[in-house]
Amino acid sequence: MSKKIDVELNREHLIAQSPLNNFLSIFKDIAGIYNCHPYLTGGSVRDLLLNRKAKDWDIAVTGNIGKIAKVFSKKINGKCITLDEIFQTFRVIKGDLIFDFTTLRENDILEELRIRDYTVNALAIDLLNPASIIDPLGGLSDLEKRRIHLISPSALSSDPLRVLRAFRLAAELNFSIDEYTCLGLKTYAYLLEHVAKERIRQELDFLFSTSNVSYWLSEMGSLGIFKFILPEIEALKGVAQNDFHHLDVYEHSLLSLAYIERILGSPRRFFYTHLNRIDTYLKDPKCHVYLKWAALYHDLGKPACQVLGGKRTTFYGHDRVSAEIFSNIAKRLRFSKKNSDAITFLILHHMRPFYLLHIYQRATLTMRAIHRLVRAVGSHVIGLFLLAMADSLATKGDGKPKDYEEHLRSLFSHVMDVYESYLQIKERPRLVTGRDIQVWFGLPPCPKVGVLLKQVEMAQLSGEVSTKEEAKAWLENKMQDKYRVS
Structure with a gap:
């Protein structure tokens, strides 16, 4: 359980301790000249209260929003960009600071906050009188209780993407979602079918960038939301496996995701050699996201490949079919080609460490077999073994060999020794052209x-x-x- 937030302590010097303090006099000057009223709203206020670094500053203003944004940009030597001409939204960029300007609806800050999604986002600060926080809906109380609470079901019907945003906010803030809100999410989830796929993927990207996506995806699944955004995951429910496993494919996939998150959080708990190489591989945050997607989707092909035999159920070729299914999902959700290719590659090759391990355990593994793997997958050899470890840890059936993870670690060490040699050779001029x-x-x-x-x-x-x-x-x-x- 995370520690309780001391909202009162944060509230006293909220603006004074933030970068926004440097711009208060400019807002006051503009308000006097253009007879407008600026407010800091939404997630910006929430993040200040939580001592989180704000990604951007949301400014709601009465008056001629376009003129105000451009004047503000000029006064701070920033750059003003029109985000939406119809809805009159503008962005001002100054170095690493981002200010998003929107028109205050009905020229009333209370009305503006009442049509927000969740109470923790329905907070505002009057930039002409920044000592007080405007909180008409109990957002401060919900921050203290560390919970996501829906303002009104109409917030979900007007923009169904907010269904996914609840899970993302809970994951980012380490909050809970209360029962009233869960009921609303379950009731309005069907509307997600009408949301642009790019928006769904973007919200999922945010969720997968958190460190607890496995828990919240499990909660999402329990509310029946997968069938509206990721029906391929829903199809894994109830697909029985062989005695190597203790869970069906659906639960195994979620548990694999949970284990990859643990491995990414502390690789040294699971691997004992070549740790610097692992650290280097994981320096790219995208590798974390790739591995999470791959862990969730690595067995998508099992329903199509399932063969019920006498002694053992088999899934031959499921790695290839899983990669094909994910590739189609990536197209549907408008993944970038780079991201789609990276995740597809991990899924396609996720069984290769296990194939080598099978030979290794029989003491018949050759150096040439290791060379083929290293040459075929390059630096992804690290990601594939991280994924294999998560996959193995999520497998606890009676038919699983003893000390399986220990053997996997030992194999990883051998493979990485070869990989180190491979890198040295790659740096030298070719012997032959x-x-x-x-x-x-x-x-x-x-x-x-x-x-x-x-x-x-x-x-x-x-x-x-x-x-x-x-x-x-x-x-x-x-x-x-x-x-x-x-």
Whole structure:
């Protein structure tokens, strides 16, 4: 349980302790000249009270909003951008500070706050009298109780995306969602089918950027919301697995997501070697999001691939089918190509560490098999083992071999040793070029040259060759055995 917020302590010097304090005199000057009234509203006030860094400053103003925003921008040497001409919303940017200007509806701050979504967002500060907080709906009380409370069901019917926003806010703030609000979310979730897919994906992106997405997705699922935004997840419910597992595919997927969050939060609890490489890989926040999506979606193909056998249920090829299904989801939700490709790659290859582990446990694993993996997946080898660890930890059936995670850790160490060698070789000049191969063997430019280049690289990685002369001799033997040239 998070500590209670001392709202009274934060309230006393709320504006004085924020970057906004430097601009109060400008707001007062503009108000005097243009007979307007500016208020700080919504999430900006909430974040100030919670001692969170505000992402932007939401300013609601009476009067000619376009003129006011442009004058404010000029006075602070900022840049003014029109966000929406019809609804008259403007953005002023000054360095890393963002001010979003909107027209105060009905010229009444109380009416403005009553049509907000949740009480913690229905707070305002009069920038001409910043000592007091305007709180007509009990937002301060809900902040102290750490809960998300819906102002009115009409907030959801007017913009159904607010259904997802409740979960995102709860995850970001580490708040609960009260029963009244949950009932509203469940009742109006069907309207999400009419929301633009880009908006849904953006809200999910925000949710997946938090550190507790697994819990809130589980809550979302219990309220029946998946069928309106991610029906492919809903389809996993009740799909039985083999004795390796203790959960159906739906619960296993959510538990895998929970474990990947734990691993991302503290990799050293789960891996004991090559920690600097893991840290470097995880420095990119997008890797965290990619792994969370992959953990949730890695078994999407199991319903289509399920074969009920005598002793064991199988799901052969589910990795490929899962990747195909996610690719279609990514298109529907308008993922960027970069993000879609990265997540699809992790899903497509998520079984490869387990294939190697199966061979490793039988003491028949070859260096060449490790080389093939490293060369095929590159730096994603780290992500694939993190994902495999989460997948394994979420699997606790009676048929699961003993010490499985310990063996997975040991395999990871071996694979990463090879990966380190691979990186060193990649930094060196190539032993052999495509032109060398063409001259040596009288080959024209063709795919065969590329195949031979890759094989030389594998031989170099395994220590079979280390000079150009050795590479040529190795290739000559290879050509005699497999690529006879007439």
